[in-house]
Amino acid sequence: MELRVLRLFREVAEGATVTDTATRASVTQPALSRALKRLEHEVGAELFQRSGRALRLTPAGRAFKQHADAVLENYDLGVRAVGELVDPETGVVTLAFLHTLGTWLVPPVLSGFRRRYPRVRFELRQHGEAGLTAELLDGTADLVLTSGDPGDTRITWQRLLVQPLRVAVPPSHRLAKRRQVRLAELAGEPFILLRKGYGLRDTTEALCAQAGFSPIVGFEGDEVETLRGLVTAGLGVALLPLPHTAMFPPSPAEHPAPHLRVSDVVCARDIGIAWPSGRELPPVSESFRQHVLATAPRALPED
Known part of the structure; x- marks a missing residue:
């Protein structure tokens, strides 16, 4: 045969x-x-x-x-x-990553690695957390960048950094002039959320529960920047990572949504890298894993 x-x-x-x-x-x-x-x-x-x-x-x-x-x-x-x-400086890295990491974390770690290994190629995919786990278990990705430990014994996860989350409110909101708020003050407000299946949605609901309420769903979307834009338009509030203004600068006529610190609940999420447990990574993917561990903590936008 x-x-x-x-x-x-x-x-x-x-x-x-x-x-x-x-x-x-x-x-x-x-x-x-x-x-x-x-x-x-x-x-x-x-x-x-x-x-x-x-x-x-x-x-x-x-x-x-x-x-x-x-x-x-x-x-x-x-x-x-x-x-x-034979030549570990060539090959293909199969990488899947969380949608919300594509605007600030993935570009710098990829470009930094390619400066060292210009002949390496990447196969990239975007997913929510469930899709990332499937990529690893199906063998279609060597590595994934995601938020939080998947909690699966077949997957090894290592924290890269802790990303702060802020309450984004419309520019005309009653709290917009404040520098920080209690999350409990937003009970009863419509929340702009990612759809079910995204880790940031679960994180938002868990943090609101810690503050003593369940968020009222005003809109569900698939992209963080869409949510941020809808907050700016006055459609609700959202718990979001800080914007990467170098990649998404506001237009001259736009008044971006204020992002307020939260004082009553620790608002943050873990960002990490994961790979299949018990399976040796190809040399080029192992080199990229080590590169991400060394460089990712410097990729956070300034607060």
Whole structure:
């Protein structure tokens, strides 16, 4: 059984036609059909059934594909590991990160690493916390940058820094002239929140509970800067990290939302890096992990 045939099988199994697959592989359609038939003979079962002009996986085909995917993934990881051992200053770092870290933490740690290792490439993905955990457990990411320990024994997490959170209020708000507030003073106010599944949403609800109330949901969004803009527009208040003004400068006509310190509750969140427990990272990813541990604490915006 050849790896090349497994790759062709996977392509057809994922919906490509035999004609298109053969064209991309620079083989004739009859040659590809014969290769798939030989694969079925080796496996001892029909892997495809025809549905019109398309091929669909049989139950045996679906079962076989799971193992074929694992074989190809392990082979590609092995080739990658050997290549990085031969030249550890090249390779690919697969990194997933929390949406809210993409505006201030991820850019400087990536650019600093690329200055040292310009031939290294990155495969980047953004998620909420649940998606980040899945990336690690599925093996599609070597490292993730997230808030808080995932609390899974299959994942190792290390704190990088503690990020302060502030209460953002509209410029015309009754508390806007203050430098600090008690979070309890905002009970009854509409809160602009991230959707369920984001760590900052859970943190906000937990901190409000410590202050003795549940936040009234005024709006739910997917991006911190969207929430900040809606606060500025007067639609509610929010518990947010400090803005990175170098990346998101206010327009001349804009009066940005004041960000007030909180005096009755410790408002902050942990930011950390995580990787799969018990699995040795590829050399280039391990180098990047060490780089992040050394440089991330300096990435916080000034208070």
